[in-house]
Amino acid sequence: MAGAPLAAQIVMIAVMLAQGRWLFALMVLPSAVGCVASLLLAAGRSAIDRSDTGPDGRDDGRVDGSRPAVSGTSAARPEDGPAVFPERCPPWEELALPDPAAEPLVWRHIVRRWLAGGDWAAVLGIDAESRPYRLDLTRQGPHALVAGTTGSGKSVLLETWCLALACANPPSRLTFVFLDFKGGSTFNRLSRLPHARGTVGDLDLAHAVRALAALEEELRRREALAAAHGVGDLSVMDDPPPRLVIVVDEFHALRAQLPDYVDRLTRIAAVGRSLGMHLIACTQNPSGQVNAQMHANLSIGICLRVRDAMQSRELVGAPHAAAIAPSMPGAAYITDGGSVDAVRCAAVRDVDALVGRIGLAARFCALAPAEPLFSAPLPRVVASSDDAADDTDGNDATGWPTLVPFALADDGIALHTASLRLDEGNIAVVGGHGRGRSTLLGMLERRLAVMPGVRLTVVAAGGNGFRVREHARPGSWPDAHGSGPGPPPPPPSPRRARRTADAPVTPDGCADDGRRIWLVDDADALLDPMAVDPMAHRLRRAMRDPGVTVVFAVLSMRHVRVPDDCTTRIVFPSGERHADLMLGIPADLLSRIGVCDPDVPGRAVLLEHGRAVPVQCHAGNSPPVTS
Template sequence: MVFAMAAPLFAQIMMIVVMIVQGQWMFAMMVVPGAIGCLASVLIALPWGSPAPAGTASPSISAASPRPTAVDDDTGGTVAFHTMTSQPIESMLGFDRLPWRTIVNHWIGPADLNVPLGVAAQSRFDLDLVRQGPHALVAGTTGSGKSVLLQSWCLALAACNGPDRLNFVFLDFKGGSAFRALEQLPHTVGNVCDLDLAHAARALRALEAELTRRERLAAEHHAAHIGDMPLPPPRLMVVIDEFHALKDQLPDYIGRLVRIASLGRSLGMHLIACTQNPLGQVNADMKANMAINICLRVRDTMQSTELLGDGRAASIPPTLPGSAYCNDGEQVTALRCAPVGDIARCCRQVSLAQRFMGFAPTPALFTAPLPMRVPAPVRAGHARNRFPDRLWFGLADDGIALHDATVPVAGGNIGVIGAHGRGKTTVLTMLARSAAGMDGLMVRHSMMRRGERVTELLRGGDGFGAAAAERPDAPLPPRLVWVVDDADELFDPFNVGDEADAFRKALADAAVTVVFAVTTARHVRVPEHCVTRIVFPCGERTADLTAGIPSNLLSTLGQRDLDTPGRAVLVTGAAACLVQCAA
């Protein structure tokens, strides 16, 4: 390649020499810029990377290196880890002055999860999570190098597989420091830590939903393995740091991880769990599917025996972090893990490779929980124009992702139930403005002012009048949307006033959509009075159940939800979800 790029440079140099000999100085000066450009291309193409140290393997990752067995010293003690020369993962991946080109070269080849992890006694140590896995358990005491091992492993996987073939979900229960830099990788579809347990629970629910989705895809294509599909989804790596903390703080969600461990092989989902103490932290069902055990320095021989079958990992010197033993079910290999020289630079180079390949950003597998405040659209009708037959009023949460909270215009009456100060008037105002921005609707807004009910006409039904109604081709009258605030007195069965009578008739009229707000659901009958309800929970279980909030959703609401203005539950038929109403 260098010779092919140097040939034009040689030709241009010959032209410059001939023109100088003939005295054609002006033409020679015109050729000089092109020669300089060819020279720059040749210099860039030259292999500038530093040579590998003596005794180590080539940094190429196209072929797997032989797997040596552990070699004990003369005293029968630990392996002499100090004889293993550790080198950065960038060098093992073959990065040169422009690493993104090396990354692109790997991405255009076939997918491969066989990547370098460090160096062994005689050569480089490669680990194939598909062939030797599909799941791995990493153990080691504090300061042994677990987080560095996970970072190097994930960076190697990202450098060898594009985001269209491999995605990451990081669960860091050590404050979020281990994977904060890896969050910038285009492969990352989720990153949570133990500082927000609600967010971590969403991640585990999303993983279970993704597992179910892949099961359906495999069933639809009659495929026994994800690789047998015409367009298989990318492999998903779930990396957990401090697994024991997850087990202690979210014990109800461990079953989801066990299901991933048992079914993930054929569905392209891999699990890497990292813990300080493997004894009793990983249950038998989960451990039975983890074929790869990597044990760094541990405090006692029992922890080492749990993963390796003997106590050799307890004798690793504390002055050599990153030293480990890998048990893949066939043999136990001693290795020194490769550190990351500059993790931020590696992530930038991977992002540059993504931009060069033109890959679209990978959508997130889950989102953060509902915010405490949702601003209304700045421009009138901006959010509502996307829903021609629905009224937008905020964000809804299905437990995994956020989406727009909307109610149908022609789907029946809408009831807003909640105590004073919870945001009922704000929701009614938002729904009234949403309806006023739609065509074919006549919108009336009734509210209490100084003890009297006042009705305003927000939109009067353009294109329909008494004269037009006499024509045979006259358009149908617009649908009436009547927004009524403080409607408790209108529901009172002893109220025989004209306004209460008109309100009851409107509730029974299929051509009218009544959006009303009440403080209690005592006189509201479902589905006669309303089909859709927006309920603001009050914290009293009986009252909230009576208003329509399902018991399973009610049990997930905490004090923060009760204290947040605008936090409500949208009930539509048998479905219910948490919403944050726009302010």
């Protein structure tokens, strides 16, 4: 049958020559030569296969004629058929932990292993000979790809592997980041490990983007650290940073939902070895889900039960994983680029108990939990702490406060407190009705009124114009619902009382006037160049006075000039891209703002010093916190 195309070509050439069509015969000749070459190659392969077959008719285990495909007693040779897995695998505790009679307290065993220097060879289960099987991520890795269909035991394998590493290495040598893109609970219990630096497990793409950005920032930080110490591998440093193991479950979902971010993990796989960063990617189907560049760096391949023999062959070089019975969860073939081992993965009997013992060992060793690498996105509500001004340390030369916290800011990776500077010019609060402008000003009034060294003037629209109230008793600002005055200020805390007593005085012994601040709501009419209200003149004069800081709220920037009228802006986005761009919000930040963010009261953008940072303003109607 293999020579049928060649015979047809020869017949065609003969007919054309008989009819004198020499040109057509020459056109068919190259095809005939190709058929001859194909037959010769096929014959050569058959000869090699016969030379590799022993006297008993069985192959010696070589796949390409150059090296055996498997080695060791637990290896599964492709030509021998699927391996025979042990019917039962004992719990992981029986394989890796001491006998309870010899050591009843597991946490003490964990402490001893940590003090002994740690170990990266983790016990994952048993081999075909029922002996404990160990896999060394640093020596055989540094990265791994795990594949298996639903119910094959992927999640249990990841859980066992991470716990085995955590039992052998303290948080000062090992940390984890868990990314689960299927919305399951694979890493819920592992997230309580003292080694965990962050977990994404609820299909929150915004949270996942933050995690990937944090990983990229951590990669750059480690590259800078290696350059600063002049080393090519961080492990040779006297005090290297802990290794970071990134565990990704359902990698194919990441590729489908965030394809632009896959390159970040690819870069980690390419340079992570020398920087102490390891990647364990898990997917249901390895075919086409991992690009060639990443696949070249994933030295360890673990294939549990799959549906297609081609998937198994692509990952471990043998088709046997497709023949694993559904009744054999945890059965897998593992390769590190050399041998292919048949392994029955073990499960941890009581994950919660083991996590608790690891935490107890960390507390005994006085090891603090790993610092979070990233945080969740901005919450919808941030409770106000009117006593937060006590914690500010920004004071000018006279000792008067220069910072007042007002919101929670988001730099794209982590959250931190956002504060307004009271010594760098006026501040504009821009936004439509119901967005939180008045709530923000009310919160600032209550907070500033109890800060020592502040002279507060409040201007608000009344029935017959604008009402002016010098700071005497704050708390008459409308609440978040506009139904009436907000709560009165809390009584001064002991720290406030001490700071008031220590307020600076002038050379003649009189108390200094302090910092002068104006709070003006609905200032659009006052900023109109055609305004005739006397308050408009007073407001303009105060805005030009370098000794006065004016915080004013407006609906639009029509009558506001930047930076003449304000150096800092708090802009509440409207959701209309063109209008938000006109308000000064950068286009790249608008692209990251969620569709529902403009509908969240208090969600704004802080524009200062050429930077734009999303913030969630403190809720103005939350109960005050007193100290």
